[in-house]
Amino acid sequence: MAETPPPPDVVRSAYAQLAVTDLDAARWFWVEMLGFHVQCQTKDSLYLRGTDELTHHSLVLRRGDIAALDHIAYRVRTPQDVDRAETYFRALGCQARRIPGGRGTRGIGDAVRVVDPLGFPVEFFYEIEHAERLIQRYDLRRGAEIARLDHFNICTPDIPAAYTYYKGLGFGCSETIEGDEHELYAAWMYRKQTVHDVAFTGGAGPRLHHLGLATHESHQVLRTADLFGAVHAEHHIERGPGRHGVSNAFYVYLRDPDGHRVEIYTSDYYTGDPDHETYRWNIHDDRRRDFWGNAVIESWYKDASPVLDLDGVPRPVTDTILDESADATRVGADGLG
Ligand SMILES: O=C1C=CC(S(=O)(=O)O)=CC1(O)O
Numbered sequence: 550m551a552e553t554p555p556p557p558d559v560v561r562s563a564y565a566q567l568a569v570t571d572l573d574a575a576r577w578f579w580v581e582m583l584g585f586h587v588q589c590q591t592k593d594s595l596y597l598r599g600t601d602e603l604t605h606h607s608l609v610l611r612r613g614d615i616a617a618l619d620h621i622a623y624r625v626r627t628p629q630d631v632d633r634a635e636t637y638f639r640a641l642g643c644q645a646r647r648i649p650g651g652r653g654t655r656g657i658g659d660a661v662r663v664v665d666p667l668g669f670p671v672e673f674f675y676e677i678e679h680a681e682r683l684i685q686r687y688d689l690r691r692g693a694e695i696a697r698l699d700h701f702n703i704c705t706p707d708i709p710a711a712y713t714y715y716k717g718l719g720f721g722c723s724e725t726i727e728g729d730e731h732e733l734y735a736a737w738m739y740r741k742q743t744v745h746d747v748a749f750t751g752g753a754g755p756r757l758h759h760l761g762l763a764t765h766e767s768h769q770v771l772r773t774a775d776l777f778g779a780v781h782a783e784h785h786i787e788r789g790p791g792r793h794g795v796s797n798a799f800y801v802y803l804r805d806p807d808g809h810r811v812e813i814y815t816s817d818y819y820t821g822d823p824d825h826e827t828y829r830w831n832i833h834d835d836r837r838r839d840f841w842g843n844a845v846i847e848s849w850y851k852d853a854s855p856v857l858d859l860d861g862v863p864r865p866v867t868d869t870i871l872d873e874s875a876d877a878t879r880v881g882a883d884g885l886g
């Protein structure tokens with residue numbers, strides 16, 4: 550059997566492109582309320598970045614007929630890693646499409662877009678335009694004062710397959726939720742030296758569960774909830790504020806006008822040592838999802854955004870095990886249906 554070529558050297562989760570059905574409503578939510586900086590806008594798209602982000606964008610909102618994930622994107626370490634990504638995914642038998650700089654997402658150079666083994670549309674790029682440093686432009690801060698994109702959370706029915714695939718991409722595993730027999734319910738995996746760049750929530754997939762956005766302080770998480778309450782938009786608050794067991798982050802989850810879920814997240818921890826050990830939560834530990842034992846609202850387990858294929862067509866979802874040869878059992882999100 551032919552040797553799998555080396556994977557690209559992924560640096561971090563870098564940006565997501567969401568299709569939204571009402572760009573003005575999305576602007577209110579993501580710019581006015583969350584405080585993203587508008588780096589660039591066209592009549593159909595907004596290119597957004599957080600206060601700490603020094604590159605063109607970490608979120609693109611584009612007008613679309615349906616609310617969906619257009620793609621997630623990982624930055625790689627060198628231009629040669631874009632070539633490696635193309636070779637790697639073709640060797641895995643995945644659809645891969647090269648997108649020369651200037652023909653893809655504004656601000657991004659040469660890239661490759663793939664449908665990964667879990668069915669997700671994923672872009673790998675190196676070149677991205679640098680942007681003005683706003684880190685200390687406190688005069689421009691607004692709303693939740695989003696600092697940066699932190700992670701993607703994806704819904705997939707086969708958590709062991711997701712773990713194996715991302716391990717193959719060189720991701721470490723910071724935390725898991727496991728059953729009494731160590732069946733894998735969820736995993737948090739990283740390339741940058743924090744808890745995760747990507748996490749897996751059990752359920753029908755491929756679907757986007759949420760985008761995780763980092764703020765610097767827990768008071769900004771609380772202020773986010775207060776801001777939505779203040780303008781009688783509390784229905785956008787789905788879960789929290791609270792303290793996570795997994796990651797130890799302070800959090801609140803919101804739903805945007807299209808239902809896309811976003812987490813405002815702060816104060817996780819360093820994972821950069823070469824012998825960093827995975828912390829394993831038991832599925833019966835009620836502190837795992839919320840350290841104070843608060844219940845997780847059902848919609849958090851059930852709802853997620855559809856994803857598009859490389860031609861913008863919604864991808865079918867499945868809730869069966871992707872790897873028929875595996876003896877893994879589909880466990881669902883924390884054992885729910
Ligand atoms: O970022 C996260 C960190 C922890 C959790 S959990 O609810 O504690 O499992 C969920 C999450 O994946 O959104």
Ligand SMILES: [Ca+2]
Nearest residue numbers: 783784786787
């Ligand atoms: Ca609510």
Ligand SMILES: [Fe+2]
Nearest residue numbers: 700702761812
């Ligand atoms: Fe998250």
